[in-house]
Amino acid sequence: MKNEGYYVMYHESANIEIIRNTRASIKRSFDLVESASDEVLRIFSSINAFRRQARIGVLHLFKESIEYGVKIRVLIPADYQQITQIINEVNLVLPELSIRSVDMSLQNTIGILVVDRTQSLIIETKDDTKDNSYDAAGLGAYSDSKPIALSYASIFDSLWKQRELYEKLNETYEQLKINNKMQKEFLDIAAHELRTPIEPILGLTGVLRSDKTMDRAAVEELLDVIARNAKRLQRLADDILDVTKIESQSLELKKELINVNDVISNTVQEINNQIDHDVKVELVFIPRDHDIIFVEADKARLTQVIFNLLTNAVKFTKKGGGTVSITLEEEKKDNGPQKLAVVTVKDSGTGINQEILPRLFEKFASKSSHGTGLGLFISKSIIEAHGGKIWAKNNTEDKGATFAFSLPSAKTRVKI
Template identity: 50%
Template sequence: MFSSLPRHYKIGIVSVLIILVFSFSAFYILQTITENNIKDSLLKQQIDKQLVESKSVSQNIGADLTLVMTVLDGLTNSVNFQEGHLYGAQTEGLMKEKYGIIQDIVDKVFVLNQNDVVTQGLSKSGTEYVGADFSQREWVTYVKNDLKPVFSKGFERQGLYTVYIAMPIINRTNSQYIGQIAASIPTEKFFARYGNVHDINSQFLVAFDKTGTILAVGADRSLVGKNFFGNVVQNFIHHNKILNNLTETLLRGIPSHAIYDYGKTERINTGQPIVVGGQPTYFLQIVTPTQVIFSKIQETLFIERLKSGSLLAGVFASIILLVVFLLRWSSTMEKEVIKRTAELNESNSSLDVMARKLTNANVSLYEANDQLKKHEKLQQEFIDMAAHELRTPIQPILGLADVLHDRISDKYERGLLEVIVRNARRLQRFSSEILDVTKIEGSLLKLSKKQIDLNKKIENVISDIENGAADTEINGKKNKIVFQRRESITVYADKDRIYQVISNLISNALKYTDNGTVTINAYLNHSANNHNNEAIVTISDTGRGIDSQVISKLFSKFTTTSVTGTGLGLYISKGIIEAHGGRIWAENNSNGIGATFSFSLPAT
């Protein structure tokens, strides 16, 4: 049949087939190039973002370790220790006061006498180590011989890998060695404050001491305590040269980054030294599987491929039908063929015009998107830098102010010192809020969930506020806080983040209430099948209520009617509750007095 067709028909059919093959090939190649360019762009963005993140995290860790050093230094220079009183009720009271400042960072704080025997020890559970002989510990010998602070290498004790920060107690008058004070830090728990150290399939942290021993790692917990360059770790990473060079560079105190694959999917690794007192003390790597990055765009790429493929298939099918029609009716439909060919040419011209418009639109969209990403990157870098620049000097200010508080007896001077401490804590709270906002907007908020008693958590917050332990400003108002247990409520949540939300909501209620009552209720909202129960917490006050101008955007950033607030607390609370799978809302009370803030959490 084909051989009987006129020559120009044959040429036309062959030309159409060539065009189809060329178009399909060109489409496939361009699609592949575009996707690869997108992936390369994402990798570069992730590396830039991760470099900023790893620097910020290492600086935060360094600031916390500096705070521990400041507190220990304050104890060594206190009157009690300078006079050689290394045990007793007064010494224990002083240690409890200082331990309260760093108890979220360290596990235990204890004092050794000249014979390396523990005379006083504290932990969250009470007295620890008293009477224990530490003379065989390597770090104890270093402190005693060199009379300098020491950050120890890690070792395993009772299933926990631990490092110690120790500082000598030296009499300032005669330079005599009196003893030393030390703090123990469980490494996995400590580094888990700053990121994931348990899940290899998402972004995780790796921490090393100066010898290259792993202190915490998200890849495999069995690697904790192993030297990176030893056989166990090298077999695990299949002696990957890129990762080995990266780690060697980091242990020399030089920030580094690389992309590699040792058989467990491709990963991005950015490393930063953790600097304390101007010297690298420990070392941090942030590792991100590239599949986590690409998974965010796979669905979009698939839809775009499906759309383009459908369009191409439609055009292909239309042309095939046209060719079949021409072959079947070629003897009688030559004029119709000419007419159809003209229509087809016109259609192709329209498609070309449309393709050019689409290409121009894609270029414009790409340029606009690139500018937006650059702006977002600059904004993120500025926020991280500003938060760090606020946080870094605050820790030493608070630590040194605490030391001065023990040395100043003048009431007026102490009052001035309290003004410094109060404003420094306000700046510390503001920098923490900025970092929390950054984590929420970057989907980097990590939750350490476990079963907690919600009623007990509420009571802890109330107790801290009434005793002045919580970071709140009540300004001398005589408000009453009312809370009574109604039923046992257990939720699976991050205890510190839930404490933060409850404390924020109660503090807001107290701030906007003058000589009134803040009432707290907690109860279970049972579903019909008892499988989706909710825990509901409400905080009601008798204050002035919510301004009608802000109620619609109450949980947005920087929304506040207070001259002292930042407008970030409710936005952060909303991010924390929603990260737990809950809800948060607010409304003015029906009687026209005060307002009620409520949130829900999935109950267990």
């Protein structure tokens, strides 16, 4: 039978229409997509086939359909690099389009289109080297048989889910590789951090035992060094224990009404006592307007967070000298009645490494030769367990970085 300038053959038993005219096949594919009311499934025979269709406006057609609420999914035989490039290109004009790759071994001469799981169209690729879709295409086979459409849709769904599973497995594998690398780095750092305080503890203990004639002042000085390193060792052990509690979701908070000003003042004083005299870092805290701000929190844990932020700031400032300031303010939350206590630590040090910044609060995130990279992870977990938020940024105008966290304020508030 001859119709509209091309030959078709009807197979009544299977409701299949053979379209021999390539322009008519391509036009039919566009018409079917345009007629879709619910879903379009498209398997391209190759990357070249997809690019040829893109050149004649298939992405514009997909965009119009998506705007009308049609869900469109596309499969293309491609490797990881190729599909990534295609997705990046398509995202510039049509980020709503769902595209996945199938194994390159599935590249063939047949493309499949399924519309609303009721109609289907098979388009042959006669010559994949051609740049023009009309020169590349061969026969088309259209069917309005629902069983046929469902069989093609089943193939599509199987390939789509297979790819989804592969992507999840690959993502898990890559994450495991990252975790293994991070854990190895952590073990190396932890071993170094353990050795650093242990060596002077053992060495100076040996000196004290062997030299019984040492005067009291010298003994006290050595004992101070031993005590300082013992505390460092204890903090490392506490950090590792805290991480274990956080990951097992067994971190307990003993909340009470806390004067945040007092916690900051006491922590600043403790750190000032620990800073060596030759370190030219000024640690500044001036309570704003003498306001006393209260929060419902675990005092020991809140002290731990402030201590972590301040010691980090001092560590990255002391090389060149400078100032570390800590402020406390009360702000309204989203212009509502709830107020937030906001603690901000600003330093004039080296700033946050750009490579670390995106994962700053993750485990083992550290570029420093000292420290385990656990402190900020623990601090974030503690603040979030209190219903608060923590964040950080590099200072734009000055040197250094700014760390801050917020906690819901308690209703009790005193101004003196």
